[in-house]
Amino acid sequence: MSTQDPSLNPQAEAAIDGLQPTVEDPQAAAVAATPAVRRDTLGEGDNILEVRELVKEFPITKGLLVRRRVDAVRAVRGVSFDVRRGETFGLVGESGCGKSTTARMICRLIDPTSGSIAFDGRDVAPLRRGELGPFRRDVQMVFQDPYSSLNPRHTVGSIIGAPLDIHGLATGQGERKRRVQELMDLVGLNPEHYNRLPHEFSGGQRQRIGIARAIALEPKLLIADEPVSALDVSIQAQILNLLRRLQRDLGLSLLFIAHDLSVVRYMCDRIAVMFAGEIVELATSEELYAQPGHPYTRRLLDAVPVPDPDARARRLRARAGASTDASAPPA
Amino acid sequence: MARYIIRRLLWTVVTLVVITTVAYVLFRVLPSGDPVRARAGKAPTQDRLDAIRESLGLDNPWYQQLGDFLWNAAHFDFGRSYISDAELRPLLLDALGATVWLVVGAAILWLAVAAVVGTISALRRGSIPDRLAMGGALVAISAPVYWLGLVALYLFASDIGQFKVFPGAGSYADASNVLDRAWAMVLPWMVLAAAFSAIYARLLRSSMLETMSEDYIRTARAKGLTERRVVARHGARAAITPIVTALGVDVGFLIGGNAILTESVFNIPGLGRLSFDAIQRGDVATIQATVLFLAFFVCISALIVDLLYAVIDPRVKYE
């Protein structure tokens, strides 16, 4: 990273403020101008989810008495990717890049402006809320903040059991309680804590509650939006390993969204890097970290601090060597 | 900013038209007594009733009556009272003067009290002064205004009081110059301000407590500012936002007629008294006018509050 131009106003930050990415900064402009790198083909194999050209615009309105739409902020600008059955697919990027907006569109918490979301072969993007039916069961979400995503006045049992009630899956109190305690055991909570309230649990345990609620309906796709970024480091690993184990044991497909590249690498089979509402690179985990193809990916990777006083220097040297080799043959 | 103000004023007009219409329809539908009969004297002839009806414009269809009223109101012409036939505009303006005098004076008083009590309570949370102040505040909030007013008159009024210190009820109406009017208002101000002082002191205390735990207060201390400067410049500035909100609503309502209890006890001819009397007599024209006044002041004070936000908080932007 050059010292004289530390990229003072990266596009990603401008995007937080709801602005269109500015092209004042040469480095960001270069990033935006570089074509996306794709090391897979769309529509191949057995996909649980196929997202095509997904766009989300937030309107800007104006007017004296009646507001009319004059412009729009394009938070997501044509995103396409597949999630294969049984894999963990990662969406990684910095704040404001559109990764969470994408996730929220996929589980239809917000409506996409355009594009298609094929889940299990059926496009759910044009469906209205009431028509979603089984989709609501098959796709579940785990949120970032284990403190605010649980109702503080409901017991753990009723939080985890709520989806069962809504979809009429548990008949009778005994059946419901048995199922909830099974789930609690599965995510590593003590089933005897069935009647406790969320505030009696630590952050990591609350995230376990959130996960238990999400898998209660045996969904086909689990979307985890920054599930560990609010947790302490030693607790993060507990949750990450739990998600990995559940994914393996239950055959879940997992869409994993995070800003931490080390975490995403650990969790995901394939990774899409997002920048300013677009996917700039999509590759398998191994490829992406060994040979980042897009300058933005490289910038991200270089910025990650490594807990080894010598490793960073080594890594930068190695990459400098590799990139001179790669750029040697003329285009 | 200018565009924003214009837009808000346009909305205010819309709001006023809607409120006036609702009020008009309500008073037409409800049996409030026929104003024509009320004015016609005993055993009127049908001709006389018709003549009065025509002179008041009450023979026109209802929408035309409403339209006329709105149109005239836009020109600050509220017509005449259905009962006394007095022209309403000077009546309203006089009443408004008295109410504004009462409310603004009281507001200044309660803000001053609340600023001192609230700040000290917040900074010395849990101390004896804090507990005393907050206990006293509860008493002041619970005391009904009319009771407090009567007690004040009984104790301090120059005519009936035990200690003849301040002018008593009705002295405002008799006052001839500004000084006399202010003097006459001392008791009403204190009575009206009592409950509000308590409410505002509690509001400021909790707001101040919240502000003083903000990160930027820690930064201000880490910079090496004196504690006094931390409180006065960094704490207070942020803590007054909820005060401004409350003040806008309260002053708007009070000027619009909600100071009626204080006005009644002290016999102050304000807007509250005017509308109360009008309702008792079924004087629809006057009621219409006072409703319009109330709505107008509430809307305007809401607008002023919103504009004040932009002054206090640079993050607030209106386009």
Next chain:
Amino acid sequence: MSDPQETPRDLPPAEAEGPTPLLRVEDLSVAFRSEDGVVQAVDRVSYDVEQGRTLGIVGESGSGKSVSSLTVMGLTRSSAATITGRVLFQGRDLTTLGAEELRRIRGNEIAMIFQDPLSSLHPFYRVGDQIIEAVRAHNDVTRKQARARAVEMLGLVGIPDPDRRADSYPHEFSGGMRQRVMIAMALCNDPKLLIADEPTTALDVTVQAQILELIDRLQRELGTAVVMITHDLGVVAETADDIAVMYAGQIVERAPVHDLFAMPRHPYTWGLLRSIPRLDQPRDVELVPVDGRPPSLIGLPDDCHFRARCPYAAGCCRPGMPPLGQADGAPEHWLRCTMPPERRETIWGVLAAGGTPREAAEAAGITAGTGEEAA
């Protein structure tokens, strides 16, 4: 207490070797009274920070890393707090200073930046004015001179067009820019010590790299000593000269950065290192979380706080709180653990090669659950 004859006592002890450290924290303890009992937030913490060097303090939430640093600044003083021990800054004990004397040091000789630059800057004042206020709190200068200094500092931290941007409000900056403003404000009086409390935690990773680089550059140019508080082992590895690992209010391990990463010696440090995913290691190394969770800081027994979560406790732990002592063969490496050195090397050998704590414990002859090993 403030008897002038007693001042020599506040000078650093004569037996201290080498140059006097800029900051010496000695047996610092901080306890807060709360509704549930006394919270021992910081417990007998000691460390030195030399002029121009960086000490990294690593720990999870509740480890006491922030509270201990706020206490250095005198920012935890309150009627509910009990502070014992000494904070010697250039030989003066800050814990005994009066409010006004302490104020003169804060923001002048010791400055601090915080985790969230948005909430740490006052939202209602222009950033230039906030820096001017900091300058004028310690220097008898005109507003104009102070503003010149503010603009100079904003330029120094890399804010383009600083003269114009000084009139902007905090919300008009991006997250990284706000942290630059905080740094400019902290350094405007040329402090000798900068305490950075999680300065990059709220920032994106590319912005984090820029901010760390900026702190590093300014430290070199201005000769400032830095205390870098963070939960991120990566951040300390890249910035610190020395590292202190904190757990449950105590320093459990303290060493120069290369020593610590080459041969970490405390089981908690091992746990941390094995529980974070790392870009510099193969992808298939399974993460090993530290089981359980940190203890409540209320009513902790005077015993090793980590024992309940330690996979290697069986067989070598003695009752009572282990002292913070020098490790064998590494005089600069301090730790709060009584495990024999051979066992320590065996266990770390297994862990470093990617083994699980269970394998490591077996290699060291610890059988889980049996408690005492046959001696």
